[in-house]
Amino acid sequence: MAALLQCIRPIYDALCCPGLPFKYRWRLLALAPINALAYSFKWLPWVFSRSYSVVRLPLARSPGRSSRALIFTPESSSQSLRPLHIHVHGGGFIGGVPELDNAFCKRTVEETGAVVASISYRLAPRYPFPLAHQDAQDAAAYILEHAERLWGANPKLLTLSGCSVGSNLALAISQGLADSNTSAKGALMIDNPVDLRIPPWEKQRPPGFPKSDPLAFIVPLFDVYAESARSRRSDDPLLNPILADIRTLPRKMLFIIAGADILLHEVTTFVDRLKKDAAILNSQRDSSADSDSTSYEIEGMVFDNMLHGWLDRSRCLLRFHPTYPCRKRMARR
Template identity: 45%
Template sequence: MSLLLSLFRPLYDSIFSTLPFRYRWRLFILQPLSLISASLTVTPWIFSRRYSVHWFPTRNGGSVRAIVFIPPKKEGDKRLRPLHLDMHGGAFIGGLAEYNARWCAKLSDETGAVVVSSMYRYAPKHTFPAAIDDIDDVVGYLFKNAEVKFGANPELFTVSGSSAGGNLALAACQQPACQHPSKTAVRASVTFYALIDLRLQPKEKPMPPGFPTIDPLRFLYPLFDAYPASARAENFENPRMNPIVADIKTLPDNMLLIIPSIDILLVEQLAFVERVKADIEAEGDDGRPRRVEGMVFEDCFHGWLELPSFFIREKTRMDAFGAGCTLIKEVHKKYGFDLAAV
């Protein structure tokens, strides 16, 4: 039932909510687009036994839905597994934990990590900081319970996210428990077409070469901007809203950004990579080897990784996911976990 409610939430809010009309009519039109997106990305996983569904409590007395991938263990392997948290995309206005199931399953299989894909509250009903508050609460819950509930080690913690989820992945690093020298510091992040600069409205984002002259989704821009709009002015330099301004001391030591070239988020991601590289160089050797890489995929577009193979070049997905898995495995080995070693 909760899955159905999530699938039809835009329609429900367009009819029964007290949101301004400028949002409600757009939510009504968004509903069929959401169903199409879900049918393409979620359908293969709905009846999968690859993951289990869990609900994590949040500070507002509610809870958020998450799916958890627990890798099988070889006989005699009693080690705690690394812990990974992923956040799906959806422009802060929707989506399901299953949106990133293909990535989460691959990551769990290849690295041996327990992978959690979490949902969060959505705009326009819930604006900043609702989504990041929920993710912070999920992180806190996992730190306290992951070992007992899932056999996962919160001291070997990594994150990932797509689009709005990429924003939340980096924003979650802003809580002290996720930063060096905490034992639960985020060791690495992998983001896919991350939305990391909410200081600009969608209509103000620079269009890269190859992007349509007229964005066919332009009429949805007010919805896409609903999460930060009301709080933008007072949070201009807040990295929980805008990870692009985060100090490198609050970011993971290892970061990979998967960046499609045909995306209005191209410029901000490249700028973030170059700024962090410059900060690392300026910081000098402080005993914390850091690295950040932006991996650009030419002729690919925002959200391409969630689509079925007949819509995209499958090699690009394998290359992107492979690079992410490689980084996570390298970090695991650095902190003493090697899946192959029993």
Template identity: 30%
Template sequence: MDQAEPERRSPSTRLLRPFLRLFAAPRVNMREDYEKVRRLQRLAALPAVPRFRALDRTLVSRTSGESIPVRVFEPRERRRDDVLVFFHGGGWVTGDIESYSPACTTMADLTGCVVASVDYRLAPEHPFPAGLEDCLDVAATLLDEPRRVGAEHPDRIVLVGDSAGANLAAVVSLLRRERGLPGPSRQILLYPVAHWDHDPRTSPFPSVRNHGDDYRLTNTEVQDYFDLYVPDPELRRSPLVAPLLAEDLTGQPRTLLITAELDLLRDEGEAYGGALERSGNDVRVHRVPGALHGFIALPRFSRSLREAYEVINAFLDEGSSGSATAPRATRDPGAS
């Protein structure tokens, strides 16, 4: 969508808008209540965790020497050799392998892939770059030793993340290229955080102004997350926090970037997809109509979830053949 144009909403979206507001997140002061939110997320996830299909592993960080928990989920039926290395969302502050276990179980079943969920360190106890370092360490280990999670070759390792986790996946790919190291062949970025400014008065993105008050994620909540993750405002302009600001985006993995129509992060995510495309990367951008931020955690009967996995499975079906820098981009009409 051209950022200079007014946003165009479908008639169905306009009619659904009052109903969708019912699903807005409760207004909390994340800077004070993040521990309470973490506890509630874990409690909500407990009834849906199929423990018999998950195996807990531990990797030792090459940077900090700390242990990094990784939970490996087996699908009911394995249909692909790929292993999806998943970095969860939660604004770098909330979320963990417990609260995301239901979503990872769904991901494993609907893709037929093994999913390895990474329990990276969270802010404010461990601010930037601690969580990023953990994700880098796990990616390095699994790209060097893919059989540790059941992959036969590094090309079978696919980085996946949602929201802040998608930000981490994108930055891991950028840093692997910058350091001259082989990166993943593919990455799937779900409604990523790609920019640092989410103030409706100054943001360059219409979705920040149009969807920052009513729905699942708010401008205030994003600002709270940044305050906790990157306390120094100047550091927030680093490409390691805001990958859209990276000067060199060449040599990135084949990328599927999925956004949600009613998400304040929508436009910056699509802008990142466009920037990757202009740098000669193989990119597909897909916008899920009527979707809210965080839809990857919805029940399996959700229309938004089903549509996203149709696109994800089509992307995975293309395999890992071809160069990660081949300029073959596909852009869905809804994301134009």
């Protein structure tokens, strides 16, 4: 039911969100049927599924509010605590529900034996930055606090993943946990926007980017979440992970990058910088006699001529990257 209600959320916001400029209202109304079609294809096959349970997670910074999360657990029993994985769906900060990535989460459970939590967050334009980031961090904090008791998962064996803006939020989770004993060990980032200081229409177009887009009229909506923060918080690494200190990020990271995506330049720039930082820190680690910390491993995979969102996550992702099923072993290291 929650996924169904999310289909009509753009209509509600277009009609009822106070102070929203008309340029966003009409675009939200146009977005509603597109959402309904996309959600139907991804959500309807799971209507009667027993593969996951739905829980409500209290949000510490928003008293009285909670967010939905889907919990996927392995079918086989285990005497030891399982690794924990948190996934964040995409949607341009204006749409999306956890159910869109059910197949990916179920496959992750099967391949790694981890407990997977697929979380949600409040959406723009009604809720601009930093609310989605706070929701993601608060949801993760609650999951980590109760992981062992409720789901038999080890919060110290945490990995993350996200699709599109979900990757941005996943890195915000990592930054929030950087100084804790439950910091993220690894992350899988898919089509990750890392520099929201630049609006979509000003981003560098790579070779192969389409000259025309029938859905180009929706593009301004993809900027509505970050727009209000751009002038006053342009240097915030939560919104712009490209500015984040590598020491606040997981030590093992894989970036899946579409070669014809407007995000190509910023993501490859980010990955190149992380690789250089990783080389320096790994060298310092190797020269330190008393260091037992895990080395940094940063990898980016560019798929030429592919557009943003090209990857059919439910069928192809694990097949493309043979090391992904080893995430459980990676977390234990």
